[in-house]
Amino acid sequence: MSGQQETGQAVSETEQTAPEQAPDETSSGHGGGRSALLQGSMGRNAGLVLALLALGAVGYITAGDRFLNVDNFMTIFRAAAVIGVLSIGMTFVITGGGIDLSVGSVMGLSTVWASTLATQTMAEDTHWIVMVLTALAVGTAAGLVNGVLIAYGKVVAFIATLAMMVAARGLAEMISNRRTQIVEVDGFLDFFRADVLGVPVLVWMFALVAVVGWVLLNRTTFGRRTVAVGGNPEAARLAGIKVQRHTMYLYGLAGFTAGIAAVMMLARTTAGTSTNGLYYELDAIAAVVVGGTLLAGGRGTIVGTVFGVLIFSILRNVFTQNNMSISAQAVAQGVIIVVAVLLQQQFAERSKRKA
Amino acid sequence: MVTADPTAPMLQMHGIVKTFPGARALDGVDLEVRPGEVHCLLGQNGAGKSTLIKVLAGAHQPNEGTILVDGEPITITDPVTALGYGIATMYQELDVVDGLSVAENIYLGHELARAGFTQRRSLTRRTRELLERLGHGDLSPHAEVGNLSAAGKQIVSMARALSHDARVIVMDEPSAVLDSGEVENLFRVVRELTSQGVAIIYISHRLEEIREIGDRITVLKDGSTVATNLEVADTPTAELIRLMTGKAVDNTFPELPGVPAGAEPLLEVENLELADTFSDVSFTVREGEVVGLAGLVGAGRSEILETIYGARRATGGTVRVGGSPLRTGSVPRAVRAGIGLCPEERKSQGLILDEAVYRNITLPSFDRFASGGFLNESAERAAAEEQVVALDVRPTDVDRTVRTLSGGNQQKAILGRWLVQGCRVLLLDEPTRGVDVGARAEIYALIRSLADAGAAVVVVSSEIEEVLGLADRVLVVSEGRIVHEGPSSSIDEHGVLDLVMEGSAA
Numbered sequence: 001m002s003g004q005q006e007t008g009q010a011v012s013e014t015e016q017t018a019p020e021q022a023p024d025e026t027s028s029g030h031g032g033g034r035s036a037l038l039q040g041s042m043g044r045n046a047g048l049v050l051a052l053l054a055l056g057a058v059g060y061i062t063a064g065d066r067f068l069n070v071d072n073f074m075t076i077f078r079a080a081a082v083i084g085v086l087s088i089g090m091t092f093v094i095t096g097g098g099i100d101l102s103v104g105s106v107m108g109l110s111t112v113w114a115s116t117l118a119t120q121t122m123a124e125d126t127h128w129i130v131m132v133l134t135a136l137a138v139g140t141a142a143g144l145v146n147g148v149l150i151a152y153g154k155v156v157a158f159i160a161t162l163a164m165m166v167a168a169r170g171l172a173e174m175i176s177n178r179r180t181q182i183v184e185v186d187g188f189l190d191f192f193r194a195d196v197l198g199v200p201v202l203v204w205m206f207a208l209v210a211v212v213g214w215v216l217l218n219r220t221t222f223g224r225r226t227v228a229v230g231g232n233p234e235a236a237r238l239a240g241i242k243v244q245r246h247t248m249y250l251y252g253l254a255g256f257t258a259g260i261a262a263v264m265m266l267a268r269t270t271a272g273t274s275t276n277g278l279y280y281e282l283d284a285i286a287a288v289v290v291g292g293t294l295l296a297g298g299r300g301t302i303v304g305t306v307f308g309v310l311i312f313s314i315l316r317n318v319f320t321q322n323n324m325s326i327s328a329q330a331v332a333q334g335v336i337i338v339v340a341v342l343l344q345q346q347f348a349e350r351s352k353r354k355a
Numbered sequence: 356m357v358t359a360d361p362t363a364p365m366l367q368m369h370g371i372v373k374t375f376p377g378a379r380a381l382d383g384v385d386l387e388v389r390p391g392e393v394h395c396l397l398g399q400n401g402a403g404k405s406t407l408i409k410v411l412a413g414a415h416q417p418n419e420g421t422i423l424v425d426g427e428p429i430t431i432t433d434p435v436t437a438l439g440y441g442i443a444t445m446y447q448e449l450d451v452v453d454g455l456s457v458a459e460n461i462y463l464g465h466e467l468a469r470a471g472f473t474q475r476r477s478l479t480r481r482t483r484e485l486l487e488r489l490g491h492g493d494l495s496p497h498a499e500v501g502n503l504s505a506a507g508k509q510i511v512s513m514a515r516a517l518s519h520d521a522r523v524i525v526m527d528e529p530s531a532v533l534d535s536g537e538v539e540n541l542f543r544v545v546r547e548l549t550s551q552g553v554a555i556i557y558i559s560h561r562l563e564e565i566r567e568i569g570d571r572i573t574v575l576k577d578g579s580t581v582a583t584n585l586e587v588a589d590t591p592t593a594e595l596i597r598l599m600t601g602k603a604v605d606n607t608f609p610e611l612p613g614v615p616a617g618a619e620p621l622l623e624v625e626n627l628e629l630a631d632t633f634s635d636v637s638f639t640v641r642e643g644e645v646v647g648l649a650g651l652v653g654a655g656r657s658e659i660l661e662t663i664y665g666a667r668r669a670t671g672g673t674v675r676v677g678g679s680p681l682r683t684g685s686v687p688r689a690v691r692a693g694i695g696l697c698p699e700e701r702k703s704q705g706l707i708l709d710e711a712v713y714r715n716i717t718l719p720s721f722d723r724f725a726s727g728g729f730l731n732e733s734a735e736r737a738a739a740e741e742q743v744v745a746l747d748v749r750p751t752d753v754d755r756t757v758r759t760l761s762g763g764n765q766q767k768a769i770l771g772r773w774l775v776q777g778c779r780v781l782l783l784d785e786p787t788r789g790v791d792v793g794a795r796a797e798i799y800a801l802i803r804s805l806a807d808a809g810a811a812v813v814v815v816s817s818e819i820e821e822v823l824g825l826a827d828r829v830l831v832v833s834e835g836r837i838v839h840e841g842p843s844s845s846i847d848e849h850g851v852l853d854l855v856m857e858g859s860a861a
Contacts, residue, residue: 220728224714224721231707238666238698238705239719239772240690298709 048307055314063321074200080313081206082261086284087305088213089257094293095300096250097230098157102164103258104280106142109172110135110262115181115272128188136259142168143255147248172274181272192267202264214302230297287312290340365390365554366523371420373406380406382578388523393555395565398575399599399791404558408525412444413437443516444525449508453501458482460500461515485514490547505532525556530564534652542568562592574598608824609803614644621811622780627672632658633835640811647826648815649851655835656815657699660782664696665689676780690719695773699784705769706757713739713753715768720776742771763794781812799825819848
């Protein structure tokens with residue numbers, strides 16, 4: 001509302017309550033608070049919905065009924081599910097002011113570890129849940145290693161997770177000898193490849209992770225801590241929040257979601273290989289950022305992330321339906337990321353000016 | 356460079372109006388600056404000082420009004436034009452690049468280069484000349500700016516202004532980041548500059564500084580000039596405050612009721628030590644008592660507070676809260692014991708600026724509004740609203756982002772945070788920094804009423820007057836040691852300064 005605010009940062013951000021601005025303040029009094037925030041996030045989500053509809057329209061115009069049918073939509077969702085689960089974990093890390101480049105590799109490692117001959121034999125002998133637990137344990141452990149390095153070792157997140165990205169991939173290759181390990185545990189495949197109410201289990205899993213993620217971020221102390229730590233770690237620390245421990249948990253959580261994604265990947269491809277999840281971290285980061293989570297931390301949106309994931313999945317589907325090359329797809333993806341971030345900055349600018 | 360007639364104004368601004376969507380930031384400002392004078396610009400936060408500076412610096416274009424340099428009307432379209440007319444601006448947050456050397460910073464943007472290659476030798480030579488003009492030949496042109504103190508960075512910033520042949524330098528609260536010794540040095544440099552005919556537009560909240568360095572004063576209020584070209588020597592402080600606030604202010608500090616005889620000690624600090632920073636710090640604060648720590652910046656006052664609070668790990672000594680020992684070194688433990696800290700840097704250490712007011716108020720305590728990890732935001736909001744009313748935070752809407760509050764109201768929000776938490780020991784580090792004159796009195800009254808309600812309060816302030824006016828008892832800290840302890844009535848500003856200077860000379 002005030003030009004002084006907009007440009008006043010170098011000098012003083014406190015000129016807000018100046019008498020001359022009093023009338024303006026009352027007029028935006030309602031807008032300045034919760035309702036405006038709501039409008040803001042609804043505005044952003046509306047933009048995402050619009051983008052989805054536009055993509056859908058392009059799909060329908062170019063591919064007609066091949067695009068617009070239930071089976072194709074299930075294909076889109078199934079394709080979105082794995083990246084989607086990774087993206088939910090990534091949303092927490094980024095909201096908390098961090099980044100995790102290792103989730104793709106960690107997921108790959110988890111698929112390999114959960115599908116070794118030893119694990120599968122054990123699963124055959126006991127229960128297929130062993131494979132699930134293995135994947136979750138491997139993912140979580142790798143995430144916690146990231147977390148300890150970053151929170152207590154003070155290694156920059158970018159570097160620590162880059163190291164994990166390389167090392168986890170290497171470890172996966174060592175364990176698998178670079179061979180593809182076919183999943184032969186029928187119980188596992190039967191469970192995760194089934195449909196419930198006409199919707200694949202994998203899609204249900206994505207939906208469940210998204211809902212739990214939303215509740216965790218928006219309704220719990222864990223979520224509040226995440227936003228506080230990402231918004232201003234020093235203020236959080238001086239308010240008595242255990243910033244280091246929470247940071248560790250966030251990377252542990254990202255690793256845990258990588259474990260879930262690994263289970264889903266094993267079910268979808270019926271194989272564990274060291275190349276599973278290659279570049280998935282980049283897709284996940286792209287989905288999170290396009291969804292409206294601030295890369296700098298302090299503000300995150302699970303709903304936005306889900307939209308971000310869907311936008312990229314539909315894009316891929318539309319390109320595939322029209323037999324267009326993967327390369328053209330990649331270019332379009334790049335353009336979308338840049339446009340989304342530019343729009344986001346506009347929004348940020350405007351809301352700051354309004355404030 | 357000095358014009359023939361020394362009293363002929365070098366820079367004039369007439370009827371400057373600047374509007375922003377929904378706000379009239381400047382509404383007819385007049386300013387007249389003579390060569391070689393220190394012209395002080397006074398006004399509360401929001402009076403339009405920063406907008407005026409930005410108009411001068413070319414960051415804003417005025418909607419109406421004229422600017423004249425040497426009697427010729429000019430238009431300042433951007434910062435480069437401003438520099439071309441000899442108008443340089445030193446912002447409060449200095450715009451120096453930490454990773455570059457002193458010389459590189461001074462010539463940033465107009466590098467001495469031939470065919471793209473920097474001319475290192477002449478760069479060094481000319482930097483030395485500029486630094487000598489400022490009386491700082493001791494500063495090496497090759498020193499990395501990131502290693503300099505705030506005072507050093509200011510010198511670099513001023514040298515940069517000179518490198519553009521500046522005839523007017525605008526200084527926005529240059530003393531805010533300096534301790535008393537450095538302020539003296541700043542004044543020396545300012546006098547050096549004015550003796551060379553350079554005019555200074557000096558902005559400060561500290562009236563006593565203006566008295567010391569200023570020649571003439573222009574007062575802004577609500578975007579317009581309410582008084583201009585007042586001679587500093589002829590204008591009493593009370594008159595200045597009246598002009599700035601529009602009301603007469605006589606006594607800004609609340610009455611000290613005195614601590615009741617039987618008051619229990621709430622905070623006991625014994626032989627506290629932090630290696631290489633302070634040692635042998637012992638004092639007691641009783642309920643209802645305000646204890647002030649006076650001293651220079653860097654004397655260890657903030658560190659003492661942070662160590663009591665557990666944000667730094669003590670290397671020795673004990674802290675007791677309400678009689679029971681507190682194992683130091685952990686903020687959560689200190690908070691649980693009932694200690695709250697309002698940190699020195701409100702924005703970077705205290706607040707999550709883009710979060711709602713209520714979330715900032717419940718930042719240490721939101722756990723208590725949750726069951727099984729699930730937050731009860733309506734209870735949270737209610738608790739925050741209670742404090743907003745009790746502390747008179749304005750506006751009262753707790754859903755606003757805290758960024759939009761004024762400095763004083765942000766400070767109240769942080770105080771409210773500790774009241775929600777039920778803290779009985781409050782450590783306040785520079786509680787009125789960046790708070791304008793009117794709101795200061797409110798903060799003072801608030802601190803007093805918290806003490807009257809039974810809290811034990813420790814206040815650190817660089818403004819000796821504030822410590823003396825606010826505290827029941829004063830500790831003077833110098834070089835990490837307490838050099839004086841006594842009731843605030845037992846010592847005056849000069850006495851404190853004497854002690855402090857003695858200590859730092861030794």
